[in-house]
Amino acid sequence: MTTHPQHSTADTMAAAWTRLWFEPAPARPLAIVRILTGVVALALWWSWSADLLTWFGPEGLMPIGAVRAWRSPWAVSALDALTAPATVRGFHLALGLVLVSLTVGFATPLVAPLAAVGFAGLLNRAPMLAGPADDCIAVLLWCLVVGRSGDDLSVDRWLPARAGRPAPPPHLRNQIALSLLLLHGIVITLAALLAQSKGDAWWDGSAAWWLAGREEVALQLQSLYRRSEYLMNGIAHAITLFEALFVTGLCIPGLRRSAGWLGVCAWPVVGLLAGEPWWGAAMGVLAVAAAVAPPDRNRQPG
Amino acid sequence: MAVSFYLMGLVLSVAANSGSGSSALVRTVHDRLFSPWMVPAWLDLGFDYRLTYGIPDDAEHLFEVRPWGASGAPRRLPDLGVGGERAARWRRLARAVARGEADPDQEGVLPEGLATGLFSLVGSDDVSLRVVRMLPPDRLATGTGPVRDEAFACRLRRVAGRVQLIRDTPAEELAPLLPGSDSIDRGPPRPGTPSGPVGPAADPPPS
Numbered sequence: 001m002t003t004h005p006q007h008s009t010a011d012t013m014a015a016a017w018t019r020l021w022f023e024p025a026p027a028r029p030l031a032i033v034r035i036l037t038g039v040v041a042l043a044l045w046w047s048w049s050a051d052l053l054t055w056f057g058p059e060g061l062m063p064i065g066a067v068r069a070w071r072s073p074w075a076v077s078a079l080d081a082l083t084a085p086a087t088v089r090g091f092h093l094a095l096g097l098v099l100v101s102l103t104v105g106f107a108t109p110l111v112a113p114l115a116a117v118g119f120a121g122l123l124n125r126a127p128m129l130a131g132p133a134d135d136c137i138a139v140l141l142w143c144l145v146v147g148r149s150g151d152d153l154s155v156d157r158w159l160p161a162r163a164g165r166p167a168p169p170p171h172l173r174n175q176i177a178l179s180l181l182l183l184h185g186i187v188i189t190l191a192a193l194l195a196q197s198k199g200d201a202w203w204d205g206s207a208a209w210w211l212a213g214r215e216e217v218a219l220q221l222q223s224l225y226r227r228s229e230y231l232m233n234g235i236a237h238a239i240t241l242f243e244a245l246f247v248t249g250l251c252i253p254g255l256r257r258s259a260g261w262l263g264v265c266a267w268p269v270v271g272l273l274a275g276e277p278w279w280g281a282a283m284g285v286l287a288v289a290a291a292v293a294p295p296d297r298n299r300q301p302g
Numbered sequence: 303m304a305v306s307f308y309l310m311g312l313v314l315s316v317a318a319n320s321g322s323g324s325s326a327l328v329r330t331v332h333d334r335l336f337s338p339w340m341v342p343a344w345l346d347l348g349f350d351y352r353l354t355y356g357i358p359d360d361a362e363h364l365f366e367v368r369p370w371g372a373s374g375a376p377r378r379l380p381d382l383g384v385g386g387e388r389a390a391r392w393r394r395l396a397r398a399v400a401r402g403e404a405d406p407d408q409e410g411v412l413p414e415g416l417a418t419g420l421f422s423l424v425g426s427d428d429v430s431l432r433v434v435r436m437l438p439p440d441r442l443a444t445g446t447g448p449v450r451d452e453a454f455a456c457r458l459r460r461v462a463g464r465v466q467l468i469r470d471t472p473a474e475e476l477a478p479l480l481p482g483s484d485s486i487d488r489g490p491p492r493p494g495t496p497s498g499p500v501g502p503a504a505d506p507p508p509s
Contacts, residue, residue: 021305047387059422061395066415070398070408074341120344128398128412129391130344132351138344176305183309191316191349198322201356206441210354213438213448214362216390226441239353274353278387 016253020179024170027151029292030177031105034112034149036285037140038103041119044133044278045096048122055126056088062126071127078118079125095122102144105154112149116141133278139184140285147177181289182250185263188283189247193240202240205233214275221273235273242266246287256290263287311336311345319348358451361435363396369426370457376432377424400433400453410467417458417465428459432470 048055055062056079064080082088095118101111119141123130150156151168161167201207209232212222225232246266249259264287271280311332318324318332340346354360368376380392399416402408413431420429432455436448455470 044387047391050384050388051391054419054423059418061416061419061423063415063418066411069411070402070415072337072341072346074337074346076342116343120342123344124342128395131387131390131394133387135344135347135349139347142343142345180308183312187312187316188349188351191320192351192353195321195350195352199352199355201354206356207354209441210356210360210438213436215436216362216385222438229441232441276351276353276390279351 021176022172023175024172025175025178025294026170027148027168027174028153029289029294030144030147030149030174031151031153032292033140033181033285033289034105034108034144035103035153036288037137037144037282038099040133040278040281040285041115041137041141042096042099042103043281044137045092045099045119045122049092052088052092053085055129056083057085058083062129067126067128071124075124075127077121077124079121091118092122095119102141105150105156108150108154108156109148112141112145116145131279132276133282136188136279136282136286139188140181140282143177143180143184146180147171147174149174149177178289178293181286182256182293185283185286185290186247186250188286189243189250193243193247196240196243202236205229205236207239208232208236208273211274216275216277217273219272239270239273242270250290256293260287260289260291260293264291311340315340315346316348316350319346319350321348321350321352358435358437358453359397359401361437361451362448363393363400363433363435363453365392365396365399366430366432366434367420367424368430369424370428370430370459372430376430396433400435403454413454413456413458414465414467417460417467420458421460428457430470431456431458 054060060083064083079088079091082091095115098111098114098118101107102115116138119134120138123134123138148168148171151171151174157167196202196207199207201210208221209225211217212220212225221231221235225235242262246259246263249255249262252259264284267283267287268277268280271277271283274280314328314332314336317328324332337346352360365379366376367379368374379396380389384392395412399412402412403410416431417429420431421427433453435451435453437451439446439449457468457470459466459468
């Protein structure tokens, strides 16, 4: 019996789609993502702390009227209604506790949505202060809402384990969350790569010089770049080449884990070179999701 | 079904929030179907992290504030001792102020919004606000630091409880051009302008 080629292709694509989204996955990879996301989210949360009242206090720099005129009309935040120092501090402290709870995996099904809503609320209160790391952490937090990350490496798991209860079986929600993380890794990298490809600086290699000129860049390479134009060009091209390799690898099931580990190693370095270390860390967490994903997710379709 | 719907929203968000702009069709579908729930969740993002195009807009921005007419060094925001993501938020705000002035819909919104906080921060109801860009020096010019470039400057004051924003317009943009104006002595270049010398910017005299 022969199969019509078109039918076969459709079947293959349907099988790949099902495998990508609807094959139950263990909680361990998502639990690792949860812990790392929590750590980076706490670092970003902490960065708001010192200036919290300078931004949002009664005589703050971000009065809600001006912010509303600037941001999208759909944006909304629980902080919009808070200006008294005690309430602003209370919101911030509560968000910090929720993030700590998420990191250690305590009451995860409850705190995961609270963390995602609270973090998005903080960013919506003053969108002009948010950066790429905030964007990526918001995405990671919502993916953790979808999955059951508290089923492993968590207080939620430790307590039943002490009582001798077995570990929860692989769950469909974990697979959907991991696939969403994979997809966002691809989309974010591709969008960044396309944006960079529109600028001459990434083609002539001078982008590295501009990045090195920022105060926040941890790796002071300007003196080296002055001595060697080739080194400067090489760094700029290496960043775009890495992004291209990373996104290609994530798209090919057989290369996904290798691309994930490449991203785990390279994204933090890109973040340091670009003066956006927390963005590099957040992208590294997205790469972790691909690196530690269950092996059966990486089979070649068909 | 839900997954497919979200994926469509993700693609449209990237397309609609791209720095290159988007078609009316994409904008309309995105704004009506996806923005109402993706914006509050902070998922309506373009992810177009170009990092730099090697243009002044991509240089580091910072604020310089001081009471209007005061002499001495202005207060720099972020403060010199502040670093990391905390300093990056100040720089993003400074960049947003500079960019907003180029957008007719957002012109003046942020500087006026900042006013009350700045009055409190500086301890005066009449302040000078500057957004300064620190451009990287020429790669082959050894021993030079960043080049200052003033992106925006204004005076903010509170009069009878109301905030007034007075833009600092360079005098040469206001003065009429006269025949044979080459002979007019314009004085030294304004500090802080791209062609001006590197060093702290000076306030114009109080009016």
